[in-house]
Amino acid sequence: MRFAQIVMGPAGTGKSTYCSYLEKHAQVTNRAIRVVNLDPAAEKFEYEPLADVRNLIQVEDVMEDEELKLGPNGALLYCMNYLMDNLESWLLPEIGEEYDGDYIIFDCPGQIELYTHMDLMKRFVKQLEQWSFRVCGIFAIDAHFLTDGTKFIAGSLVALSTMVNLEIPHMNLLTKMDLLSKSDRKNIERFLEPDAHDLLQEEAETPWNAKFLKLSEALGKVLDDYSLVKFVPLDIRKSSNMENILLIADMVMGVSEDADVKVKDFEEPENEEESEGGRDLDREFTNYLEGLNVRD
Numbered sequence: 001m002r003f004a005q006i007v008m009g010p011a012g013t014g015k016s017t018y019c020s021y022l023e024k025h026a027q028v029t030n031r032a033i034r035v036v037n038l039d040p041a042a043e044k045f046e047y048e049p050l051a052d053v054r055n056l057i058q059v060e061d062v063m064e065d066e067e068l069k070l071g072p073n074g075a076l077l078y079c080m081n082y083l084m085d086n087l088e089s090w091l092l093p094e095i096g097e098e099y100d101g102d103y104i105i106f107d108c109p110g111q112i113e114l115y116t117h118m119d120l121m122k123r124f125v126k127q128l129e130q131w132s133f134r135v136c137g138i139f140a141i142d143a144h145f146l147t148d149g150t151k152f153i154a155g156s157l158v159a160l161s162t163m164v165n166l167e168i169p170h171m172n173l174l175t176k177m178d179l180l181s182k183s184d185r186k187n188i189e190r191f192l193e194p195d196a197h198d199l200l201q202e203e204a205e206t207p208w209n210a211k212f213l214k215l216s217e218a219l220g221k222v223l224d225d226y227s228l229v230k231f232v233p234l235d236i237r238k239s240s241n242m243e244n245i246l247l248i249a250d251m252v253m254g255v256s257e258d259a260d261v262k263v264k265d266f267e268e269p270e271n272e273e274e275s276e277g278g279r280d281l282d283r284e285f286t287n288y289l290e291g292l293n294v295r296d
């Protein structure tokens with residue numbers, strides 16, 4: 001059995017940063033986790049890829065093809081199609097056929113249509129499953145886009161369409177928590193265990209929201225009733241956040257059956273004392289992150 005996280009989400013939400021952080025976390029905690037870049041338009045990332053789709057095909061080359069005449073988005077979709085047609089011949093040799101128990105993170109492009117309604121990623125998941133992978137979808141959303149009730153409904157619906165389209169265990173990451181102000185950070189707690197009705201009532205004052213409140217409420221009720229969408233915060237300064245995310249992914253993929261998961265641990269680092277096996281993991285991460293190109 002092999003394990004995989006497929007890291008998806010809109011452009012710039014922090015997918016590659018999460019992958020770099022996870023790779024480092026794995027090194028520090030002695031877990032064998034490797035990252036594969038599946039973004040043929042990637043300019044730069046900080047991890048050491050196990051495989052890189054740009055060695056197979058690149059968006060720039062496709063755009064230069066005079067017969068195809070494709071712009072950036074069309075070229076990306078062309079590349080992803082090409083990748084799906086070459087999974088057996090290119091990807092499998094790159095990641096190896098005979099490993100057991102290994103764990104691979106696939107860093108995907110930021111084109112949202114790949115996840116919400118196209119079948120390319122679905123084909124990818126099916127292929128991984130045929131190669132004995134258990135797969136977990138990780139959908140990254142920037143925490144700044146989840147600061148009120150209407151944004152919550154919108155973000156949840158995108159996450160939900162990805163979940164429904166791919167039909168795999170799924171986790172939503174709230175990225176860039178470190179960039180939120182203290183009050184926004186406190187505020188966002190409401191969205192981790194959300195009650196869509198309460199959240200939307202706060203928004204009802206504007207004419208636009210009042211007009212569409214019924215629709216939003218109906219959507220919120222679906223989310224509430226079926227507990228369809230939950231968000232897990234990621235503050236990249238904190239190794240404990242990373243550990244929680246890994247534990248959840250482990251549980252949904254059946255890596256570890258009895259893991260104890262905390263999902264709300266995103267207080268300021270200075271408020272907490274953390275000691276993991278005598279090592280100051282947060283300090284190790286801080287040192288590591290100083291070397292990464294992470295925005296302040």
Ligand SMILES: Nc1nc2c(ncn2[C@@H]2O[C@H](COP(=O)(O)OP(=O)(O)OP(=O)(O)O)[C@@H](O)[C@H]2O)c(=O)[nH]1
Nearest residue numbers: 011012013014015016017109110176236293294295
């Ligand atoms: N402070 C902070 N910056 C972040 C975080 N995640 C990403 N960034 C920054 O946000 C920008 C985009 O991050 P990426 O990791 O490249 O985002 P991506 O989702 O892979 O982007 P695409 O490849 O374009 O889809 C970079 O400048 C990162 O340094 C975070 O958690 N905290």
